[in-house]
Amino acid sequence: MAEFVQVVVDGVATGSIYGALALALVLIFRSTSVVNFAQGEMAMFSTFVAWGIHQAGVPLGLALLGAFAFSFAAGAIIERVVIRPFEGGEPLTLVIVTLGLFLLINSAAGWIWGFNNRSFPSAFPDSSVTIVGARLDVESLGIVAVLIVVVGLLYLLFQRTGIGLAMRAAALNPDASRLVGVRVGRMLMLGWGLAALLGALAGVLVAPQLFLDPNLMGGVLVYSFAAAALGGFDSAIGAVVGGWIIGVSENVAGTYVNFIGADLKILVPLGIIFVVLLVKPSGLFGSPEVARA
Amino acid sequence: MSERRVRIATLVAALAVAILLPFFFEPFRNNQFSLVLAYSVAVLGLNLLVGYNGQISLGHGFFFALGAYTSALLIAKESVPYLLTVPAAGVVAFAAGFVFGVPALRLRGLYLALVTLSLAVVAPQLIKRWGSLTEGTQGLTVNQPTAPGGIGLANDQYIYLLTLAIAAVMFLLAWNLVRGQTGRSIMAIRDNEISAKAMGINIARVKTRVFAVSAGYAGVAGALYVFTVGFVAPESFTVTLSLGLLAAIVVGGLGSVTGAVFGALFIEFVPVWAGDVNQALTGFVYGAVLIAFMFVLPGGMASLGKRIKRIRKRPAKQDTRPERTERTTAREGLT
């Protein structure tokens, strides 16, 4: 029983990381109707930036802040320079453009930092606490806490501030938003910036558990796609819950189902995407009315 | 009529050049040319799906790998004659594509992209997981086809010509497919699903079959790849292959049969020269080219020819398609 609790909590923790990246995907999907295939690579690049700053002797906390600022700016610039010219165009064009970004960013990281594995320091202490007999890593609990705080902040931003309201309006109806003076272009840049920041957060949370290399986020992206699809792709709450479901089921299946083991864990989200999309294509929370957070 | 004749002449000339090619180059180059042909079959298949049918797949590397491993295993473990492994690879990939296509066609374009991308991501892992069969990470070495004695061909020339013959058949089949009644259904779905349905086209059936056929093409290409390379390993079939195939159809032109060759040249030779500079350059060039092509030439290389022709015929670029018929409605309103 204690082991099971541990497995579940660890699953929720990894699921929180998927949830963070899935949130980024949802944010962009809702503002620009683009599935950003490069989301994971942007996150990986930002994680390398954090690593680079830290290597230069800057304390980890500051390095992370620097990387977040970098990713926010980079996300906004990417929207303006690479995505904007295609906005409102054919979906296939946008898919190809973001895949192009995927390859560009991945190889740029390989070029700059090489393809070797590097270890990335964790922001959390390497200790554990015992709760009802289960030994839980502080890191796992910390990750879950971070995600919950982030979701809370996003909720406040979108529900309680004028700029958040304007961002939602711009996503819903750009023309009508312009008529009330909303600078739609800036809102889109802001959305991409925020999404990139969320991705960077996912990157620095996952990097200590894996190794940092240019393919850091390949698998995570698949899990996050699954999480977003499960949640309905336009629902923020759905992305988080979807992330948790994926994280837990992956971890439980990997631990208890011999056939699956560590190698085939990645099939779990794939199977889940398939089943969900066939049974309920709009996902668990994917109705336009739900979770406008 | 004369335009048709010009086209046929061009085709015959191109075929002649293709046949004579291996007699002027060293084996190393000929192997590269063989690979171009193999890739061109996969690109062609993917183009049937993406360019002609408007569905997207980011996971054709998976079907390519499936075909390659089918062929390699049959040759290495069952000593099946290599020529027979080509249809076998095609059939296995076709079947996988069909099984996969049934649920996939229910997915909206976006989700199809996601699911197929996931397929591309898991392909190497799957190969490693069944290591007892596939020899896992260390890969599987296969005896390549050898030229029969007495016909005066070196092995590389023989493999090249063999690949060329099979590729030519595949191209012919594709040509036939897109030009006929089926082709019109395939494209009608791409252009407007609702009106295609109204025309009595069974959308689900056509889509699934196109997906399966396109996967089958990738499978055949995988087998041809084995002939030239003589070795398969999980790391040959990463996401980069899948995305490279997509890049190739973008370069060659969406919805263009001949463009597949341009696309295949691109995926074979970009890594060759990019690899000399930096390991990462290949992906960089793929990515940059994908984006650049979307900016400047959404129709790909093959549309370049068409465009030049069009510009010559009609100097002024004029869009005569009325988007809003304000004037007509104005008159109606007055009555």
Next chain:
Amino acid sequence: MSLLEVEGLYASYGPVEALHGIDFEVDEGQTVAILGPNGAGKTTTLRAICGMVDTEGSVSFDGESIAGKATEDIARRGIAHVPEGRGIFPTLSVDENLRLGAHVRKKGDDVADDVARCRRWFPRLEERSAQTAGSLSGGEQQMLAIARAVMMRPRLLLLDEPSLGLAPILTRELFRVLREIAEEQSTTMLVVEQNASLVLEFADYAHVLEAGQIALSGDAAQLSEDDAIKRSYLAY
């Protein structure tokens, strides 16, 4: 100097030209109507002023050229446009729609007063403030769209077919409120309408648009007496 001056305005959707050079002015405090049959270019005129279609010619607002400016910048200069089909945000709440109207204004800039005023004009909106805008009836949505535009404290209010799809009683009520708004806020208005008899009562001046050109202009009162006009446009 007039508040809005339009000179030689051409507008087109792709290759199709919808306005073939029109000139008119709207003075501060005036209410001007644009009449005409379906497809004459009335909506296009409003869209052209707001930079929502490709235009040629000059449009100046308060003495400054706004031709070729971005829609959001034109809105920020004080032109509010209630588009055809109302352009509300159906999945946002009524309150949020109103708050969006105040998006460009400075914080605390008596936004609350304006909300109160809008609720006085349109009591239904208060009752429904937490509902989504999409759940409102057509008339209520029109009220919301107008209230949102008023929240911008515009100097010029463009209204595109405010009566479209409304019952006659509601239409009368709507124009009464519009009159009140015009007087209380001294808002200049440019109204596009098909319901000519109604809008000629409401407006000071009117232009008749026909196939992308101004066919006739004059005082609203005079126009409503004109026999030719009556025959062509008021025969509803």
